[in-house]
Amino acid sequence: MLARGFQGRNVVVFGLSRTGLAVARALALGGARVVAWDDQLAAREKAAALGIPLDDPSRVVWGEVSALVLSPGVPLTHPQPHWVVDLARAAGTPVIGDIEVLGRTLSLGHAPRHVVGVTGTNGKSTTTALIGHLLAGAYGLDHVAVAGNIGRAVFDLDHVPDEALVLELSSYQLDLVKSFRPTIGAWLNITPDHIDRHGDIDGYVRAKKRMFAAMTDKDMAVVGVDDTTSAGVATELEKRKGGPKVVRVTVGTRARKGISCVDGLIHENGKAAADVRDVPSLRGAHNWQNAAVAFAVARAAGVSATDIAARIGSFPGLAHRMEEIAVVDGVRFVNDSKATNADAAAKSLAAFKRIYWIAGGRAKEGGIAPLKPLFPNVARAYLIGEAAPQFAQTLGSEVPHTLAGTLERAVARAYADARADGSGDATILLAPACASFDQFSDYEARGAAFRALALGIAHEKNGAAA
Known part of the structure; x- marks a missing residue:
């Protein structure tokens, strides 16, 4: 899969783990002039073996660089910005990540019908995989792809699927987006996490909320509202002029509107719609939230409640997660x-x-x-x-x-x-x-x-x- 929007431009990619290697290759395929670097010699040697051009960013003429594409694991702000971030900011060079590169690629007319972003503190991987499972059942395996923080870098995909791209998005990734726009954004929950990378809980939440920033009234936000912070996010989105439509999801109490799950029974607008009580991969109240959010996303993507109910029981779950x-x-x-x-x-x-x-x-x-x-x-x-x-x-x-x-x-x-x-x-x-x-x-x-x-x-x- 190639990255679009940077043809003929100079781009520095820093951090050469799975994500960095994938986006560096994709940018080069898209015609960008890429140089890459990593603090670790072993990572640089691996990149060189793949034919990725290397150069120390301290020798780069930053005034001629269109973007610094930063791998998610490289500190952006806390505990202090990485030195390469300081170099880019001093020159006024935008600092972005692979998900922002993806957003620009999709905006150039290569987007699937549904772009699903999944974030939150707990349950992201299970929910992302379950959404992929439900959408693949509806549209076919060849028309749906799952990537992101779940383990497969998005630019490692062979191509952009035509129906749905489902992305698990970490706070590290979302901290680096500017214009990326999912058509369906799913928010599970918030508990304190990654404070060392975001400074405090407010910084962590701000990073997560960037997923919704570019969404419009043509889009859908599915928000778990069982913690105070997440309920506040749903309210903010509901009040935002021109913002996405909001579907609230709750566990433990049947809601007359939105999606709820009580003792393993998923309800849509108060009516029973799917049963996950006997699904081994979805045991426990935390997985009921995952299932309810996935149900809401699949409905937003046009899958019937009947089809979801028939498919959800065959979800195999993820390795090493219950x-x-x-x-x-x-x-x-x-x-x-x-x-x-x-x-x-x-x-x-x-x-x-x-x-x-x-x-x-x-x-x-x-x-x-x-x-x-x-x-x-x-x-x-x-x-x-x-x-x-x-x-x-x-x-x-x-x-x-x-x-x-x-x-x-x-x-x-x-x-x-x-x-x-x-x-x-x-x-x-x-x-x-x-x-x-x-x-x-x-x-x-x-x-x-x-x-x-x-x-x-x-x-x-x-x-x-x-």
Whole structure:
């Protein structure tokens, strides 16, 4: 996929991770004169191997540069602007990101019928993937694409789809947009996050709200309103002259207008429309919000409520996010390795009632103390990694626990205990509430190891039964 709007212009791309590499290639394909750089030698070497021209930005004549395209991970304002940002600003050079480059590309007549932006603090990836699932079911896989912060850089797509482009948008990405305009903007929720990058909660919210800035009365804003900040955003948009139409989404109370979800039943304008109670990938109230927002977006994109209801139950979910791996001897194995802090782990601990909980790794501030109200859901805990002794102190006498040390021992002991449980409702849950870096390269490697162990038990059981 190529980037349009910069043909014959000088563009500096800084930050050569997945996003930076993709946008640098796309700009060059679109006729821009690109030079790129990264603080890390390994990243520069990778770019050079791909044929991307490199030059130290301190040697660039910034007065001749049309734009600095900054990768999302490079600090824009806090804790202080990166030195390349200072150079660009001193010369009056616009600082933008790949999503703004996309916006300019789409504005030149290459846009799909629906451009969906999804943001918020929690649930973005699941909601983005679910929207893609629903729209692909309606319009066909070849006519819908999912990209952005979910893991695939938008300029890594082969082409712009004709029906729908669904984008997960982080605050880092939105901080760099100026004219990007989704036709449907979905806002899930707000809790304090990324304060180190935005200065304070107000800076974080301002970055998120940039998604709506260029939207017009031809567009639709779907807003979860279950927290005070998000409800305020919905009200602001409703009052904005010429702004997008607003659909409010709430969980827990049936609303006469908009979309609501009560105990897993989604309602549209007060009438039952879809049921997610038995969808394994959408367990828990937090996933009900994700499902309700996705329902509202799909409706805004023209999909019938009947088609959504028929399709939503086949959503496979995302790897490492409350991913059901197997059921063996009535014991459910669930991989929530993405739950790298207490707030994230709380979602899955609240979704099950008899849990054999695998937790631990490299502890984050606050540990698991905030999870104490959910301890009654835990039959026994199996503690791994550096945090095991600390977590054992927090659990104390409230929760029986085992210092398992490694994930392999934790899974084996949890399965033995859960199989002997006899309740018929036992769940072995990997929800570490920790970073993975003491024993694994990342949360994905940790989740993959858990999946392999669970499937190994399933295969062994099936082989014995045969």
